[in-house]
Amino acid sequence: MSVAELNGAAQTLQNASTLKSEERRESLTFLGLSMPAVLAILIVVFLPIFWLSSLSFYNAAGELSMENYARIFESALYRRTFVVTFQITIAVTVICVLLGYPLCYWLTKVPDRTAAILMVFVLVPFWTSVLVRTYAWLVLLQRNGVINSSLMKLGVIQEPLQLAHNLTGSIIGMVHIMLPFLVLPLYATMRGVDTDLVRAAVGLGSSPRGAFWRVFFPMSLPGLFAGIVLVFILSLGFFVTPALLGGGKVQMLAQRIESTITVYSNWGAASALGVVLLLLALAMIWLMNRVFGLDKLFMR
Amino acid sequence: MSSANQSLPIDISSLSKAYGAVKALDDVSLNIAAGEFLTLLGPSGSGKTTLLMALAGFVRPDGGSIRFGDREMIATPPHKRGLGMVFQSYALFPFMTVAENVAYPLKIRGVSKSDQKTRAERALDTVQLGGYGDRRITQMSGGQRQRVALARAMVFEPQIILMDEPLSALDKKLREHMQIELKALHQKLDATVVYVTHDQREALTMSDRIAVVNHGRIEQVETPERLYRQPHSFFVADFVGESMSAPVKVANDRAHLGESVLKSDLPIAQGSGGHRLVIRPELLEVTSGAVPETANDLSGRVNDIIYQGDSVLVIVQNDNAGEINVRVPANRAGQTGLPSKGEQIGLALHPEDTIIVPEHVS
Numbered sequence: 001m002s003v004a005e006l007n008g009a010a011q012t013l014q015n016a017s018t019l020k021s022e023e024r025r026e027s028l029t030f031l032g033l034s035m036p037a038v039l040a041i042l043i044v045v046f047l048p049i050f051w052l053s054s055l056s057f058y059n060a061a062g063e064l065s066m067e068n069y070a071r072i073f074e075s076a077l078y079r080r081t082f083v084v085t086f087q088i089t090i091a092v093t094v095i096c097v098l099l100g101y102p103l104c105y106w107l108t109k110v111p112d113r114t115a116a117i118l119m120v121f122v123l124v125p126f127w128t129s130v131l132v133r134t135y136a137w138l139v140l141l142q143r144n145g146v147i148n149s150s151l152m153k154l155g156v157i158q159e160p161l162q163l164a165h166n167l168t169g170s171i172i173g174m175v176h177i178m179l180p181f182l183v184l185p186l187y188a189t190m191r192g193v194d195t196d197l198v199r200a201a202v203g204l205g206s207s208p209r210g211a212f213w214r215v216f217f218p219m220s221l222p223g224l225f226a227g228i229v230l231v232f233i234l235s236l237g238f239f240v241t242p243a244l245l246g247g248g249k250v251q252m253l254a255q256r257i258e259s260t261i262t263v264y265s266n267w268g269a270a271s272a273l274g275v276v277l278l279l280l281a282l283a284m285i286w287l288m289n290r291v292f293g294l295d296k297l298f299m300r
Numbered sequence: 301m302s303s304a305n306q307s308l309p310i311d312i313s314s315l316s317k318a319y320g321a322v323k324a325l326d327d328v329s330l331n332i333a334a335g336e337f338l339t340l341l342g343p344s345g346s347g348k349t350t351l352l353m354a355l356a357g358f359v360r361p362d363g364g365s366i367r368f369g370d371r372e373m374i375a376t377p378p379h380k381r382g383l384g385m386v387f388q389s390y391a392l393f394p395f396m397t398v399a400e401n402v403a404y405p406l407k408i409r410g411v412s413k414s415d416q417k418t419r420a421e422r423a424l425d426t427v428q429l430g431g432y433g434d435r436r437i438t439q440m441s442g443g444q445r446q447r448v449a450l451a452r453a454m455v456f457e458p459q460i461i462l463m464d465e466p467l468s469a470l471d472k473k474l475r476e477h478m479q480i481e482l483k484a485l486h487q488k489l490d491a492t493v494v495y496v497t498h499d500q501r502e503a504l505t506m507s508d509r510i511a512v513v514n515h516g517r518i519e520q521v522e523t524p525e526r527l528y529r530q531p532h533s534f535f536v537a538d539f540v541g542e543s544m545s546a547p548v549k550v551a552n553d554r555a556h557l558g559e560s561v562l563k564s565d566l567p568i569a570q571g572s573g574g575h576r577l578v579i580r581p582e583l584l585e586v587t588s589g590a591v592p593e594t595a596n597d598l599s600g601r602v603n604d605i606i607y608q609g610d611s612v613l614v615i616v617q618n619d620n621a622g623e624i625n626v627r628v629p630a631n632r633a634g635q636t637g638l639p640s641k642g643e644q645i646g647l648a649l650h651p652e653d654t655i656i657v658p659e660h661v662s
Contacts, residue, residue: 199378203462204383
């Protein structure tokens with residue numbers, strides 16, 4: 001081997017190690033960049049959840065016990081809370097789908113500019129405080145509110161309708177607040193559906209209605225599913241709107257947790273309810289994934 | 301594939317469609333024979349896709365007539381036109397398997413499950429995808445997807461198949477292979493095919509006839525060979541094939557390039573905007589001595605020589621016509637020896653190859 005060849009071989013070896021250390025340095029940089037977020041989530045989210053959950057396993061005397069969970073299943077009051085929570089959540093989700101799906105479909109059909117303007121109407125309320133919107137609904141829905149007084153002046157009804165301070169009021173307010181959570185993912189998915197697919201279906205002999213159900217609707221399912229999961233889980237733990245529009249007659253889980261702490265000062269019981277709520281939410285995601293078969297839908 | 305149906309002729313007359321001030325279709329008339337492979341060729345924005353979509357029923361024309369056989373179709377909704385369609389994007393349904401995609405037109409026509417299966421399999425065999433039925437679309441390559449789309453378009457034995465740039469997403473080699481395959485497939489099928497492309501070579505390779513579309517009008521409808529050898533307008537001459545051109549003066553049916561009268565066997569089409577001589581690089585002959593009396597003399601000085609593998613491009617400066625490209629097959633160039641830069645060479649353009657066209661068709 002000549003000197004030049006030896007030098008060349010040494011250079012190649014050195015290059016290899018330089019390249020390797022460059023690669024290592026790069027992955028360390030990425031790890032370092034992600035650390036603040038990782039730490040923040042650990043400290044702000046996981047630690048409090050872990051600590052609060054642990055409270056549920058202690059009774060009033062500070063001893064380890066399952067007392068708090070046993071009460072949830074034994075007490076009729078708690079059972080009632082769960083039933084109401086699910087009733088409202090399912091009703092809100094179903095109404096959001098019935099209102100949101102046609103709306104999104106229509107938005108994909110109008111010209112882009114019009115769609116952009118219409119989306120503002122969806123988004124502006126979305127950016128407004130939930131509290132403000134809930135009080136606005138109260139103004140509209142209460143016994144001598146705008147809706148009741150207009151309907152009575154028009155002679156449509158004689159007696160004011162009971163629209164607020166009950167289940168109806170809670171559902172109306174929550175649907176309004178939840179609708180954007182369904183519309184945003186669904187609209188994004190619908191816009192991504194290749195229009196050629198529907199054309200192909202029609203071109204090959206499907207009626208427009210058949211093409212919609214056989215091609216467009218299946219293609220929109222991932223977005224619909226994402227929207228349903230969002231609405232369902234947010235509704236499950238919703239507090240402000242049912243508390244105000246329900247007028248104290250509608251008790252959802254989150255309200256029950258709040259009153260358990262503020263009225264009874266029973267952190268263990270509240271914590272147990274919180275844990276059950278969390279598990280229910282996770283169970284719903286799992287269940288919907290099984291029913292809709294997401295892995296199949298998202299594979300493109 | 302045997303079929304009880306006979307392929308249908310298509311008669312388009314006075315079809316028009318305007319988008320605002322832009323005429324996408326400007327009084328288009330075209331007769332397509334039963335069983336013909338007709339290509340709509342044109343640059344993007346020429347109106348060729350609008351014309352195809354009007355045939356399919358996705359574009360509503362402002363006026364005119366479209367007849368399939370003796371049935372007027374202008375107001376028939378797309379799903380009742382009974383067409384097979386292949387899209388540029390293939391438009392395969394991603395949530396269905398290959399076989400489900402191919403069986404789709406049969407399913408919506410109420411064909412029995414077992415019939416669907418056998419006919420879809422047969423269609424997949426025809427496009428050489430036998431045994432791929434259970435695969436997902438995502439598992440297929442571009443070329444395979446193209447074949448699935450083709451199988452889906454012909455599985456229900458339509459009398460007319462429309463294709464919108466179906467090969468444009470494939471790489472060059474695969475595209476050329478599929479051109480030959482599609483042509484062979486058309487001969488097996490009893491169907492009229494209307495094919496849209498902007499690739500002139502593809503059009504020349506596959507078509508029975510080519511309709512050149514420009515600014516919403518059909519400039520010329522011809523067989524590939526006649527279109528190439530006898531274009532009616534400068535647009536057609538320029539768009540189809542490689543060419544250079546030089547302005548000429550036409551008087552009393554004779555064209556003058558500079559001082560000399562051009563000898564041409566081809567008729568000179570009428571039109572506006574003056575005439576041009578169209579010179580195709582492969583039709584020029586490099587002569588060893590003087591150019592014979594029977595041919596047009598385009599001799600000049602060699603500016604450059606470019607090796608291109610299969611051929612050699614010689615760039616010659618002619619006093620009247622300007623810069624002219626001459627294509628010499630690489631093997632012949634190897635035998636006879638190439639001229640060198642700066643050398644004066646003889647170039648002959650024979651009367652049967654002398655194409656003179658108007659700038660615009662009248």
